[in-house]
Amino acid sequence: MRCHYCDRDADIAVEKDGVKVGVCEAHFREQMEELADSDAIANLEEELDIDGRE
Numbered sequence: 148m149r150c151h152y153c154d155r156d157a158d159i160a161v162e163k164d165g166v167k168v169g170v171c172e173a174h175f176r177e178q179m180e181e182l183a184d185s186d187a188i189a190n191l192e193e194e195l196d197i198d199g200r201e
Contacts, residue, residue: 148160148167148169150171150174151169152174155171157170157171158170158175159172
């Protein structure tokens with residue numbers, strides 16, 4: 148499988164509803180940095196109760 152963003156081999160692949168997408172490590176890190184700069188990670192942590200509040 149190739150990276151969705153470039154022609155390198157995909158290091159990571161995810162599948163949802165029968166659609167599989169792969170990304171190389173460089174583009175995975177780039178996307179994670181963009182998410183970290185947004186409120187998306189904080190919202191996800193809150194939704195999943197990441198800090199383990201009981």
